[in-house]
Amino acid sequence: MSKAKTLLLQGDEAVVEGGMAAGADFFAGYPITPASEIAEGFAEQLPANGGKFIQMEDEIAGMGCIVGASLAGAKAITATSGPGFSLKQENLGFAIMVEAPCVVVNVQRVGPSTGLPTSPSQGDIMQAKWGTHGDHPIIALSPSSVSETFDLTVTAFNLAEKYRIPVILLLDEIVGHMREKITIPPADELEIVNRKKPKPEDKDNFYPYEETEDLIPPMPDYGTGFKYHSTGLFHDKTGFPRGKTEDAKKLMDRLMGKINNNLDDIIHLEDDLNGDEDVVVLAYGSTVRSAISAVNQVREEGIKAGWVKLKTIWPFADDYVRKLAEKVDRIIVPELNMGQLIGEVERVAAGKAEVTGINRYDGTLITPADVVAEIKGAL
Amino acid sequence: MDVNIDKYLRQDKMPHIWCPGCGHGTVLGSFVRAFDQSGLDQEKTVVISGIGCSGRASGYLNFDTLHVTHGRALTFATGVKMANPELNVIVMTGDGDGAAIGGNHLIHSSRRNIDITVVLFNNNIYGMTGGQFSPMTPTGDTATTSPYGNIDQNFDLCELAKSSGATFVGRGASYQPRKMIKLIKEGLLHKGFAFIETLTQCPVNYGKRNMIGGARDMLKWQDEHLVPDKKYEKMDPEEREGLISTGVLYQVSKEEYTDKYQQVINNVMAGESNE
Ligand SMILES: Cc1ncc(C[n+]2csc(CCOP(=O)(O)OP(=O)(O)O)c2C)c(N)n1
Ligand code: SF4
Ligand SMILES: [Mg+2]
Numbered sequence: 128m129s130k131a132k133t134l135l136l137q138g139d140e141a142v143v144e145g146g147m148a149a150g151a152d153f154f155a156g157y158p159i160t161p162a163s164e165i166a167e168g169f170a171e172q173l174p175a176n177g178g179k180f181i182q183m184e185d186e187i188a189g190m191g192c193i194v195g196a197s198l199a200g201a202k203a204i205t206a207t208s209g210p211g212f213s214l215k216q217e218n219l220g221f222a223i224m225v226e227a228p229c230v231v232v233n234v235q236r237v238g239p240s241t242g243l244p245t246s247p248s249q250g251d252i253m254q255a256k257w258g259t260h261g262d263h264p265i266i267a268l269s270p271s272s273v274s275e276t277f278d279l280t281v282t283a284f285n286l287a288e289k290y291r292i293p294v295i296l297l298l299d300e301i302v303g304h305m306r307e308k309i310t311i312p313p314a315d316e317l318e319i320v321n322r323k324k325p326k327p328e329d330k331d332n333f334y335p336y337e338e339t340e341d342l343i344p345p346m347p348d349y350g351t352g353f354k355y356h357s358t359g360l361f362h363d364k365t366g367f368p369r370g371k372t373e374d375a376k377k378l379m380d381r382l383m384g385k386i387n388n389n390l391d392d393i394i395h396l397e398d399d400l401n402g403d404e405d406v407v408v409l410a411y412g413s414t415v416r417s418a419i420s421a422v423n424q425v426r427e428e429g430i431k432a433g434w435v436k437l438k439t440i441w442p443f444a445d446d447y448v449r450k451l452a453e454k455v456d457r458i459i460v461p462e463l464n465m466g467q468l469i470g471e472v473e474r475v476a477a478g479k480a481e482v483t484g485i486n487r488y489d490g491t492l493i494t495p496a497d498v499v500a501e502i503k504g505a506l
Numbered sequence: 507m508d509v510n511i512d513k514y515l516r517q518d519k520m521p522h523i524w525c526p527g528c529g530h531g532t533v534l535g536s537f538v539r540a541f542d543q544s545g546l547d548q549e550k551t552v553v554i555s556g557i558g559c560s561g562r563a564s565g566y567l568n569f570d571t572l573h574v575t576h577g578r579a580l581t582f583a584t585g586v587k588m589a590n591p592e593l594n595v596i597v598m599t600g601d602g603d604g605a606a607i608g609g610n611h612l613i614h615s616s617r618r619n620i621d622i623t624v625v626l627f628n629n630n631i632y633g634m635t636g637g638q639f640s641p642m643t644p645t646g647d648t649a650t651t652s653p654y655g656n657i658d659q660n661f662d663l664c665e666l667a668k669s670s671g672a673t674f675v676g677r678g679a680s681y682q683p684r685k686m687i688k689l690i691k692e693g694l695l696h697k698g699f700a701f702i703e704t705l706t707q708c709p710v711n712y713g714k715r716n717m718i719g720g721a722r723d724m725l726k727w728q729d730e731h732l733v734p735d736k737k738y739e740k741m742d743p744e745e746r747e748g749l750i751s752t753g754v755l756y757q758v759s760k761e762e763y764t765d766k767y768q769q770v771i772n773n774v775m776a777g778e779s780n781e
Binding site: 152153155174175177179181183184185187188189190191192193194195196197198199200201203217218221225348349350351352353354355356357358359360367 | 516519548549550551552554564565568569570571572573574575578580581582583584585586587588589590592593610611613614767770771774775
């Protein structure tokens with residue numbers, strides 16, 4: 128029986144530990160600061176466990192490669208930062224279309240372009256949702272600590288496998304490079320989800336993109352005799368394009384439906400609310416740390432404040448935030464960007480609560496003092 | 507030889523989308539015959555294609571098939587092969603798909619000598635999008651994006667693959683299907699990266715616009731310009747002018763990529779258990 132182990136790790140290293148714990152057996156990618164440690168960690172650990180690592184010629188290739196590996200049966204992951212995340216977008220859309228489970232890590236740095244390579248940012252929140260063209264579903268998770276990075280990496284694989292979708296793990300440079308003590312649970316205590324596969328006897332009546340009851344068709348590995356077709360074109364249940372508009376709608380509705388029908392399972396968040404808050408700080412990623420410390424500080428002064436930590440960024444926690452907005456006067460959204468997720472909060476709050484942002488986009492942090500000042504300004 | 511090629515084709519997907527006189531069907535027909543002769547296991551074979559008229563080939567083939575993004579077929583193929591080296595992995599691509607947008611992947615897949623067989627349909631043009639020039643459109647030719655004549659230089663893809671590290675390089679042509687079958691079969695059976703360029707005609711978007719004519723004239727053009735490699739090798743540079751060599755142009759035996767990686771796994775795992 129395996130035992131828990133306590134380690135001092137960087138967030139990037141926790142991605143590797145989490146990936147290995149989740150059963151990752153394939154990594155393909157291209158080096159980039161501040162995500163290279165993830166590639167380096169998998170390069171070392173995967174072959175030692177019988178898995179595969181390959182350094183590709185660019186991020187486009189890295190993304191294509193993990194989708195190919197996934198279709199061949201692997202649990203595959205890639206990792207990058209802003210410039211590379213931009214390059215991955217087309218094949219990310221392809222992965223969504225052919226429903227290939229995989230995990231894409233983006234350790235965010237300040238953009239656009241080469242930007243500030245070693246400074247933290249949360250500038251890719253909207254790109255994670257809309258980076259690839261066209262309407263599409265996506266799942267994006269964002270950890271605020273090293274141990275949460277481990278947990279959410281496991282969750283990312285589980286959701287990818289369960290819903291046959293690429294899952295984006297959005298770190299920021301702070302979480303990626305910060306060192307913290309983490310306790311890795313024994314393997315038998317982790318819940319690991321693997322994709323549903325069709326039975327060999329289903330071969331003759333097999334529709335690879337069938338609209339099953341749960342909207343998630345079983346997925347055979349290549350080479351197991353199903354001889355099926357996948358394409359980035361809109362297709363019907365056979366996997367082939369017919370060029371019919373009704374097929375496009377049907378597939379899009381199913382792709383969205385398989386996620387939207389399971390929001391409770393996909394949306395993870397934590398909060399610390401007493402129910403009488405005047406002001407709530409809603410944060411994600413590294414800014415959560417300043418949010419919590421600021422809330423604790425002002426509570427001692429008698430201010431009725433609380434915090435919410437979003438771990439799932441996409442799909443957005445519409446219902447939760449809507450109810451929150453009905454209860455509180457003001458929601459503060461600190462972000463290391465010019466205001467991205469705040470737009471979602473405003474949309475959902477729909478005027479029921481005042482929504483204000485704290486924004487930093489120069490590669491420096493939002494401090495607890497910044498949040499305290501905003502809370503007090505709000506009162 | 508009478509072969510049953512039906513089992514390799516998805517009959518229900520016919521008729522295909524290719525124009526009358528298009529050379530792509532000849533390549534597809536040659537491929538299925540070559541595959542049959544190779545003795546490879548159909549159920550353990552994945553065909554991956556990019557975007558273009560040529561990219562539609564995978565949809566007609568009765569294997570595990572994947573029709574990916576423009577130019578990226580080799581990246582997906584690399585993932586499939588690395589994840590499960592027991593699979594035969596075949597890439598079908600066009601001259602735009604494989605040499606322009608996907609050119610870098612061709613270089614690096616060649617360099618790795620990963621066991622993938624590439625069949626590149628070279629019709630010297632972007633067929634699907636209506637006849638824009640490709641990296642294979644000869645200098646001076648007319649295309650919709652070179653209405654005053656193409657000032658770009660075309661180049662020799664087989665030389666590129668060879669110098670990048672491919673261990674099997676060959677060129678076939680739709681005028682010579684029997685030779686092409688043999689060539690593709692040898693490429694399929696080669697262990698390592700096999701690059702096969704097939705010259706195919708696009709009468710609609712290339713031949714007619716460049717005064718070569720329709721399919722028949724284009725095949726006649728091939729007949730007048732193709733030379734078996736053995737003969738080509740013996741010719742003087744002046745004699746070679748304007749001629750194109752066909753057949754197996756290069757073949758060497760070198761350690762294959764997934765084998766090398768398996769060696770890494772074996773070594774690392776053995777080292778660990780010795781601790
Ligand atoms: C990223 C991207 N850019 C451009 C296109 C448009 N496009 C589709 S096919 C094609 C050219 C294909 O030419 P080739 O590979 O020579 O194939 P052929 O049709 O000649 O067989 C282009 C440019 C695309 N689908 N995707
Ligand atoms: S456009 Fe050219 S390459 Fe495409 S199907 Fe027609 S003849 Fe063939
Ligand atoms: Mg072409």
